[in-house]
Amino acid sequence: MGLCLAWGCSDDDDNVMNTGEREGSYALFLKNELQVSGHAGTTMAVVQWSEAEWEISLGEGDLVTAVSPMSGGAATDLHQNVRLKIDYTVNGGREAKSQVLHLTNKTTGEVSDLTIRQGLAYETTALDIDASVRHQPVVGFGGMYNPKIWTGSNVLSTEDMNTLYGPGGLGYSVLRLMIYPNEADWSTDVAAARLAQENGAIVFACPWVAPDALTELVKVGDNDVPHLKAENYAAYADHLVNYITYMRANGVNLYAISVQNEPDMEFMTWTPEELLTFVKQYGAKIRATGVKLMAPEACGTSPDFTDPFINDAEAFAQTDIVVGHLYQGFINTAQAGYEKDRHDYVCGLYSRIGGKTxxxxxxxxxxxxxxxxxxxxxxxxxxxxxxHLGKEIHMCMEGYCSAYVYWYLKRFYGMLGDSDQRSPAGEGEVTKNGYILAHYAQYATGMTRIGATSDNSSVMATAYTNEAGSEVTIVLLNLSTDTQSVEIPLSGATVKEAVETDADRDMVPAETGKTDTGIYVMANANSIVSVRLAL
Structure with missing residues (x-):
């Protein structure tokens, strides 16, 4: 909300009424015109009067919401000034607005007018969408199914899974599972995985640790950490193949399987050379099941683990998908240093992996x-x-990422609220993070990213097209404090749907319309907006 004084809002002295040494009864506005911002706010005007009772009335329009005082004066008093407080609403349209205040001298009947003029409440951002520039295919978006051996009773119900993956839900398209070391636990996740798969999602799985019989404890720093014995590599490969076979027998056709979650951490420790050796020796056996092999899945997409897989032709031939996590920084790239270097390294992977993702x-x-x-x-x-989440997904997409998978789907920092007192949403209710991820899941899954540039650094956009080229989708982040009219110059495009999420609203319809060169979509301050266009 803004506040401006009538005598300080304009340098145009022609709008000032000069009463001079006027004699007799008068009631006049000091200025006959005021300019206010497009946002809701308050301004001040001055009434000069003498020997008059006066009152204010509002002309046609809905710009002004309140004036105080609405009346005043006295027939016996001379040469007085009164300040008026004028409240006005936001200009939610795409045209300037105005409204006239009438000041009536009740003694003489004379009327003085003050015109309040209001500009637009938004800025304009132009997007350049180039469907001829094609980048990476986008597989999907989702999260980790809460593993029962870690989360206890905080597991996802059928209702939760339907919220995330079911008809009319958030539209998530990827589900990640834990491969439990104990085969007796494998049945736990089958029903949820099947539900996601039946609704079009792909399912992949990752092991944290091998069965105890295959490991030994080794020192990593001061900790005793499981380590897979080299003589048990074949048995570990059989363990992974058995999991694939079990899930398939129970109606879950895994899309991919990882060799190890975070081999550089202390779940089950590997050296880069050990992981490379395992993949070269047993990758083909795992892939013979028809399931893709993912590696190396290091904690921060560490070059120490990732580069060996890209640079070793034999291991890379057995690696279908290059995977990693972002726990060592990614989004803060304004200054040179470790995090920017890691971001640049990760975003450079796609150009090095020869058509893989x-x-x-x-x-x-x-x-x-x-x-x-x-x-x-x-x-x-x-x-x-x-x-954080919105910006990171955007930057991953710009960095040629083909799938973005969050950690726990149901947690106080996840996609659905839980029973923790810190949860921003009730148990099973969708959090703001959940809606942010849904924007990408619903508008980018199964598409190919195309060229998209914004002339406003605070409005970040990625765009996607379907295989036929008949549809374009755009996901926008308006990180500015101003509403933006985002102009999209795609001749002949029509809007099929557009939704917006901000601090107060969740995936509600966004305002769109036509321009001379294409269409526009309105993006409120600090919001995420998704648009689907037919070409």
Missing amino acids: WWMTEHLFNDGETETDPALWQFRTWDYNLT
């Missing part, structure tokens, strides 16, 4: 979760969600 298969945002003061739980705020 890279996936981001795990990350979460939970800043402030250990604080006792709820005001410090950053993960609950919309600005944090938009500038």
Whole structure:
């Protein structure tokens, strides 16, 4: 909300009424015109009067919402000034507005007018969409099914899964499972995986640790960490193949399987050379099941693990999808340093992998979760969600990523709220993170990213097209504090649908319309907007 003084809003002195040494009864506005911003706010005007009772009335229009005072003066008082407080609403349209205030001298009947003029409440951003420039295919978006051996009772119900993957739900298209070391636990995730698959999602799985019989404990720093014995590589490959076979027998056709979740961490430790050796020796056996092999899935998409797989022709031939996580930084690239270097490294993978794809298969945002003061739980705020999860997905897509997979689907920092007191949504209710991911899941899955540039650094956009080239979708992040009219110069395009999420609304219809060169879509301040266009 803004506040401006009538005598300070314009340098146009021609709008000032000069009463001079006027004698007799008068009631006049000091200015006859005021300019206000397109946003809701308050301005001030001055009434000069003498020997008059006066009153204010509003002319036609809905710009002004309140004036105080609405009347005043006295027939016996001389040469007085009164300030008026004028409240006005936001200009939600695409044209300037105005409204006249009438000041009536009740003594003489004379009327003085003040015209309030209001500009537009938005800025204009232009997008350049080039469907002839094609980048990576986009497989989908989703998250990790809560593993029962870690999350206890905080598992996803059938209702939760339908919210995420079912008809009329969020439209998620990828589900990640844990390959439990104990085969007796494998049945736990079957029903959820089948539900996701039946609704068009792909399902892949990752092991954290091999069965105890195959491992030994080794020292990593001060900790004893499981390590797969080299003589048990064949048995471990059989363990993974058995999982594939079991899931298939129970109606789940896995799309891909990972060799190891975060081999550089302390779930089950590997050296890059050990992981490379395993893939070269047993990758073909796993892939013979018809399931794609993913590797190396390091914690921060570490070059120490990722480069050996790209550079070794034998191992790379057995690696269908290059995968990694983003726990060592990705989105803060304004300054040179480690995080920008890691971002640039990850975004450079696609050009090195010869037509294969890279996936981001795990990350979460939970800043402030250990604080006792709820005001410090950053993960609950919309600005944090938009500038972390929203921005990271955008940057991954710009970085040629083909799938984005979050950590726990149901957690206080996840896609659905849980029973934790820190949860921003009730148990099973969709969080803001959940809606952000849904924008990409519904508007980019199964598409190919195409050229998209914005002339406004605060409005970030990625665009996608279907195989036939008959449809274009766009996902916009408006990180500015101003509403934006985003102009999309695609001649002949028609809007099939457009939705917006901001701090107060979740995937509600967004305003769109035609321009001389294409279409426009309105994006409120700090929002994410998705558009589907028919060409």
